[in-house]
Amino acid sequence: MIRPVTPDDAGALAALLTANRAYLAPWDPIREDSFYTEAGQREIISRAGNSHLYVIVEDDAIVGRVNLNNVVRGPFLSASLGYWVAESAAGRGVATRAVADLVDRAFTEHGLHRVEAGTLTHNVRSQRVLERNGFTRFGLAPRYLKIAGEWQDHILFQRLNEPDRR
Numbered sequence: 001m002i003r004p005v006t007p008d009d010a011g012a013l014a015a016l017l018t019a020n021r022a023y024l025a026p027w028d029p030i031r032e033d034s035f036y037t038e039a040g041q042r043e044i045i046s047r048a049g050n051s052h053l054y055v056i057v058e059d060d061a062i063v064g065r066v067n068l069n070n071v072v073r074g075p076f077l078s079a080s081l082g083y084w085v086a087e088s089a090a091g092r093g094v095a096t097r098a099v100a101d102l103v104d105r106a107f108t109e110h111g112l113h114r115v116e117a118g119t120l121t122h123n124v125r126s127q128r129v130l131e132r133n134g135f136t137r138f139g140l141a142p143r144y145l146k147i148a149g150e151w152q153d154h155i156l157f158q159r160l161n162e163p164d165r166r
C-alpha cells in the first residue's frame with residue numbers, strides 16, 4: 001500500500017501531480033512550474049533531508065504521497081504528517097489506510113513518540129482521515145501556513161505512541 005519513494009518514481013509523480021494540479025491547488029502552497037517536472041520531483045526526492053517520503057500504491061500504480069516531515073529526535077521524537085491522494089482514487093479510504101500504515105511505521109521503524117498534522121479549517125475530508133486514525137485535535141493555529149497564496153488558519157492534530165508511558 002505504501003512504500004518509500006525512490007528517484008525512479010519521479011516521472012510518475014510529475015505526471016500525477018500535473019494531472020491533479022487544479023484539484024490539489026486549494027490545499028497546497030503555490031508551486032514553481034519545475035515542481036511538475038520529472039527533474040523537479042527527482043530533486044525533491046533526493047533532498048528529503050529530515051523527512052521520510054512514501055508513495056501510495058494501488059494496483060501497481062502510484063495514486064498519492066504520504067510523508068513524515070520535519071522529523072525531530074531528542075526528547076521530542078516527533079514529525080509532521082503530510083498527504084495527498086489523486087482525484088481518480090478519492091473517497092475509497094486510500095488516504096485513511098495510507099495514514100494508518102505510515103503512523104505504524106513512525107512508531108515502529110522510526111521510533112517516534114508523536115505525529116502531528118495540521119489541516120485547513122474547512123478541509124473536512126482530511127480531518128476525517130485523521131480522526132479515523134485516532135488523531136486528536138489540540139489547537140487552532142492562526143495564519144499558520146501559506147496555502148494557495150494566503151496565510152491560512154489550521155486545526156492542529158496529534159497522535160501519540162500510546163505505549164510510551166515512561
Ligand SMILES: CC(C)(COP(=O)(O)OP(=O)(O)OC[C@H]1O[C@@H](n2cnc3c(N)ncnc32)[C@H](O)[C@@H]1OP(=O)(O)O)[C@@H](O)C(=O)NCCC(=O)NCCS
Pocket residue numbers: 023024027082083084085086089090091092093094095096097118119120123124125126128129132
Ligand atoms: C484529504 C485527502 C487526502 C483524502 O483522501 P481520500 O483517499 O479521498 O480519503 P478517504 O477516502 O480515506 O477518507 C475521506 C473521508 O472524507 C469523507 N468525505 C469525502 N468527501 C467529503 C466531502 N465533500 N465532505 C465531507 N466529507 C467528505 C469521506 O466520507 C471519508 O470519511 P469517512 O471515512 O468518515 O467516510 C484527499 O482528498 C486529498 O488529497 N485532498 C487534497 C490534499 C489534502 O487536503 N491533503 C491533506 C492536507 S492536511
